[in-house]
Amino acid sequence: MTAVTATREVLGGPAATEALAARLRTALGSGRVITDLTRLRTYECDGITGYRVVPALVVLPESTEEVALVVAACAEAGVPFVARGAGTGLSGGALPVAGGAVISLARMRRVLEIDLENQRMTVEPGVTNADISKAVAARNLYFAPDPSSQTVCTIGGNIAENSGGAHCLKYGFTTNHVHAMTLVLPDGSVVTVGGNGVEQVGPDLRGAVIGSEGTLAIATSITVRLLRTPEAVRTLVADFPSADTAAEAVSRIIAAGIIPAAVEMLDALAIEACEAAVHAGYSLGTAAALVVELDGPEASCAEDFARVEQICRDAGTTHIRVPGSPAERTLIWKGRKAAFAAMGRISPDYYVQDGVIPRTRLSEVLDRIRQMAEEADLRVANVFHAGDGNLHPLVLYDAAVPGESERGEHLSTAIAELCVEMGGSITGEHGVGTDKACSMPAMFGDDDLAVMLRLRAAFDPAGVCNPGKIFPTPRLCGERPGRYRPHPLEAAGLIDRG
Amino acid sequence: MTAVTATREVLGGPAATEALAARLRTALGSGRVITDLTRLRTYECDGITGYRVVPALVVLPESTEEVALVVAACAEAGVPFVARGAGTGLSGGALPVAGGAVISLARMRRVLEIDLENQRMTVEPGVTNADISKAVAARNLYFAPDPSSQTVCTIGGNIAENSGGAHCLKYGFTTNHVHAMTLVLPDGSVVTVGGNGVEQVGPDLRGAVIGSEGTLAIATSITVRLLRTPEAVRTLVADFPSADTAAEAVSRIIAAGIIPAAVEMLDALAIEACEAAVHAGYSLGTAAALVVELDGPEASCAEDFARVEQICRDAGTTHIRVPGSPAERTLIWKGRKAAFAAMGRISPDYYVQDGVIPRTRLSEVLDRIRQMAEEADLRVANVFHAGDGNLHPLVLYDAAVPGESERGEHLSTAIAELCVEMGGSITGEHGVGTDKACSMPAMFGDDDLAVMLRLRAAFDPAGVCNPGKIFPTPRLCGERPGRYRPHPLEAAGLIDRG
Structure with a gap:
């Protein structure tokens, strides 16, 4: 996670990018092409700040036609480019190429069409994830994928990374909620993939592009699927005397045939950080807490909720908290979703890891991470999507202490590779990008x-x-x-x- | 839908295929390479018999390594090949290439691994769809995609066509139920796509291959996701005085926020054929019948079932039948799933069409089909997945009457293109293949x-x-x-x- 300076020589060098900038100023107006170094620095990194590259120019197109024009101009000039949404990615996927262009989609934030009857909405890529749901909330519809950054991250970035979130255990990832897209291909041609039908016709280019981290095309118009807001939502926070007992409760819930909307786990360190930041009422000092949420029809939700409570008790929970109001439930989720940022409260620096393991090996992997952390003499906080085995170990370190940064990086990478060894994956939802x-x-x-x-x-x-x-x-x-x-x-x- | 003789010249002609056959006999044994014309004829078509091409040879590999060997030999010899499962496809996707090879996967029907805890099973491509579910039925697990041909069609074919079925309204298509695959690429190299994680890493090659109709690779080992058998299943058949009132009931069920496991519609002609073949107890003479099935937890299932009954009554149903036993429910489904084949009872010949329309335009499209059928002086039976707008109009004709076959083909194609005009798609689940x-x-x-x-x-x-x-x-x-x-x-x- 050290700074990289360039990943590819730009053909033609600075002269090519200058000519490109001039051409784009003529086409789009000078206000939409940035070459001033101070302003360019805003675009030098995404959500992981360990990688920084200042681009040669930033362009701000406002329509599919303009994106096509910009891409065609870059391709002709041999200037590499990267599309950028809100820049909240956690794998360096939107890291600029030295000497290259950033195509910011921040000005493409229109809702193009809402089709309530067929539960579909078509939006531009710069619309935020949360704004999609907001636009139809009054009609009891919503967009299911819910990354923790949902109030700021954009649907374009969600498509690049195939974003998930706490509720993807039950509802799946972005790819399960996108019907069709208009794409600008790397030569500037414009194509449509997917359709309004229930299934894809021909090879599923839609599926190939979602999750390809901006390496195949730029989506300029996206038709998403909207779900009905569930009739009931029930949430609980259960404290456990150990991560093992909490993991056992997760296994039993799934084995009982219950599919919760979300099952999140926080360990003692993660709770300490969350509470310092948000005061959401998690129990300080408990070894592990599970946040379990059920949704669906009122009748089955109530029945399953009682079963989950019983399973938690059987697995040895020490305390169960059921929020008494929607505001209290929102606060519990705010605490969980702020967990990464909250690490700053308990450590000067940290690495966010993202790996997947088979759910059945949760206890074993948490034990191994504990041993590895001890050997590296570092603390690791765990906050993760326990229901689908998507871990987010946070390796805490102090960059001011010589050697800690390197030890932390090594430990974080070793944890990702441990996930593969356990039959899992190096990334669950943050993508590969530069980092992996x-x-x-x-x-x-x-x-x-x-x-x-x-x-x-x-x-x-x-x-x-x-x-x-x-x-x-x-x-x-x-x-x-x-x-x-x-x-x-x-x-x-x-x-x-x- | 006339016979095609060849789609590509084979480089090197008959000499190349003879040399290839000899080479494969040496490698696999002579019993596993077919070049005898009588036996080759078995492979000349798939489920739509209007297209027939006799291949030059058929090979029967028994492992990934053997498939890789056969593919590499074909590639080297410049002989085109097509993989074949049970040959039940309905778009001519498994039609041989004249002078080319058929790689039959009929001998690759082993279950390789069952992982009950993580609800996964790994199988060879020749295992039938129904046998996957049978292997874990005693453990209350099953494989969700359920094409009507499920007792004979294979998982390899399901992957080629991204097969759906009556229950894909709630559960999605094959692509939603496949974690990973071992693929033999067209140059004979062997790769793994997908993984055990919840999400794909890098571009979703798994998704790109599923539904590509055998044009990208041959899957030789497939890891599927197993679902828990729902606690309760409730089914009803509701008769309606018109297709319009039945379509209105479907719209109201979905608008009420209920997601049935399946919503099927049969019109009077389809019912006539089904009853002649299966005697499942559908009401002869009714204009349209809906089969609605709900599944899930007992409590919510019972509640939603009552709501569906009320919605059907409000929409004008003339009779609701609730099967009194699992055997009666099975018979209702047997009638529905036998519908295509049953057309032979009421017409000497028929074309099966497969198109998708937005569910909200169901009445309008059925009206247009009625008009078009009148103009062509032909009968059209409708039996389809109403919940997701996936139509299956069956164009009835008599090949012995001069001109009827051509009029039928023209009408069938016009219906598919009407679906596109209505904002839908030329295929919902049968694929493009040769036919589309x-x-x-x-x-x-x-x-x-x-x-x-x-x-x-x-x-x-x-x-x-x-x-x-x-x-x-x-x-x-x-x-x-x-x-x-x-x-x-x-x-x-x-x-x-x-």
């Missing part, structure tokens, strides 16, 4: 990566669309033994890691 | 098709993997004005429709 690219070989073989690169090359043969992300490259990982191996197709010039 | 390729331009622009072709070329640059499917080609559609237009990238040799 060098861990991809821990999870995928050379041929697996080669086929991904072939897909990428089909969309972006010139390699101008968000290069340097997802795939390990010699520049990024070359110095780490075993992290980068050239594939035979790469030597033959048939694939390019960007 | 010439209708693709009704739904997609040149650039939309070009990006699909670029994806295809990324997986299969040599165009040997099930060529001639999905995309309109001059050979298949050239004689129909407007159905085929060369794309600029095609003229430049950058894409190839196969």
Whole structure:
């Protein structure tokens, strides 16, 4: 997680980007092309600040046609580009390319169509996740994916990362809630993928693009699926004497055939940070707390809620808290969703990790993380989506203490790779981006990566669309033994890691 | 729907296929390579018999390694191939290529692993859809996608077509129930896509391959998601005096926020055929019948069932039948699932159509179909997934009456394109295959098709993997004005429709 300076030489160098900026000023007006260094610095990183690259220019298009124009101009000039929403990503997916362009979609925030009868809405990519739900809340509809950053992150970024959230245990990820998209391809052509039907026709390009972290196309119009607000929602917070007993309760809830809307776990350190920041009423000093939420029809919700309470008691809970009002429930969630940012209250610096394990190995993995933290002489806070095994260990360190930053980075990477060893994955919802690219070989073989690169090359043969992300490259990982191996197709010039 | 003779010349001609057959006999044993014309005829078509092509050879591999060996040998010899499961597809997706090979997966029918705790099963592609559920039925688990052909169709075919079924209204399609696959790519390399995690890492190749109708890869091992058998299932059949009143009931059920497991509609002609074949007790003479099924927890299921009954009464139902036993419920479904085949009872020949419309335009579309049928002087039976707007109009004709076959084909195609005009799609679940390729331009622009072709070329640059499917080609559609237009990238040799 050290600063990277460039991932690709820009053909033509500064002269090419200057000519590009001039051309775009003529087309869009000078107010929509930024080349001033002070203003460019705003775009140098996304939600993980360990990677910083100042772009050569930032462009602010306002329509599909303008995005197509900008992309075509970049492609012609050989200038790489990256699309950017709110910049809240946690894997460096929106990190600029040195000498390249940032295409900010911040001005594309219109709701284009609301079709209440068919429960669909079409929006521009800069609309925030929460604003989609707000626009139809009075009609008892909402957009299900709910990343913790939902009040600021945009639907465009949700598509790039295939974002999830606390409620994806029951409702799935962004890809399960997008019908169709208008895409600008890396050569500037405009295509439509998906449709209004229940199923895709032909190869599912919609699915291929969602989660591709901006490396295949830029979505400029997105038709999402809206769900009906559930009749009832019931939430509880159950304290446990150990992470093991809390994990056991999670296993029993799922084994009972109950599918909660969300099952979140916070350990003692995470609770300490949350309480310092939000005062949501989590029990300080308890080893682990579960937040369990059920939703659905009133009748079954009440029945299942009683079963969940009983299961928690059987598994050894020491205290169950049921919020007495919607405001209290909102506060519980505010505490949970603020957990990452709250770490600043208990540690000067921290790394956010994101990995997935089979739910059945939760206790075992938490034990291993504890041992690894002790060996590294660092603290690790755990706050995560327990129901689907999506861990978010937060490695706490102090950059001012020599060596802690390196030990922390090493521990964080080791935890991600432990998840793979346990039969899981290096990322659950934050994406690969810049941050995890060098861990991809821990999870995928050379041929697996080669086929991904072939897909990428089909969309972006010139390699101008968000290069340097997802795939390990010699520049990024070359110095780490075993992290980068050239594939035979790469030597033959048939694939390019960007 | 006339016989096609070839979609691609085989490089090297008969000599190449003979050498290939000899090579594969040496590798696999002579019993597993078929070149005898009589036996080859078994493979000349899939579930739609209007297209017939006898392949040059059929190979029967028994493992991933053998499939990889066969594919690599075909690729080297320049012999196109198509993978085949049970051959129940309804769009000619498994139609052989003249002079090419059929890779039958009929011998790959092992269950490789059952992981009850994590609700996953790994199987070979030749395992039937119903056998997956049977293997875990005693543990109260099942595989949700349920095409009508589920007792014979295979999971490999379900992946090729992204199969749905009556219950996909609530549970989604095959793609929503597959975690990971081992794939043999068209050059014979073996890769793994997807994972055990809840989400995909990197571009979702798993999603891109599911529904690609055998044009990108062959899945040789598939890890599926298993769901818990719902606590309660409630079914009713409601008769209506018109298709309009039945459609109105469907709209009101969905608008009430109820998500039934299935909502099927049969019109008078479909009921007549079903009853002649299965005697399931549908009311002869009623204009339309709805089959509504709810599942879930007992409490909410009972409550919603009462609401559905009331909505049907409010919408003007003339009779509601609730099956009194599981056997009676099974018979109702047997009648519905046998509907296509039952058409033989009331007509010498028929075309099965498959299109999607926005559910809100159901009445309007049924009216238009009625008018179009009158103009063509043919009968059309309707039996379909009403809840998600997936129509299956069956165009009845008599091939012995001069001109009826052509009028029927024309009417069937016009109905598919009417669906697009109404904001829907040319296929809901049967796929494009050979049958709908010439209708693709009704739904997609040149650039939309070009990006699909670029994806295809990324997986299969040599165009040997099930060529001639999905995309309109001059050979298949050239004689129909407007159905085929060369794309600029095609003229430049950058894409190839196969």
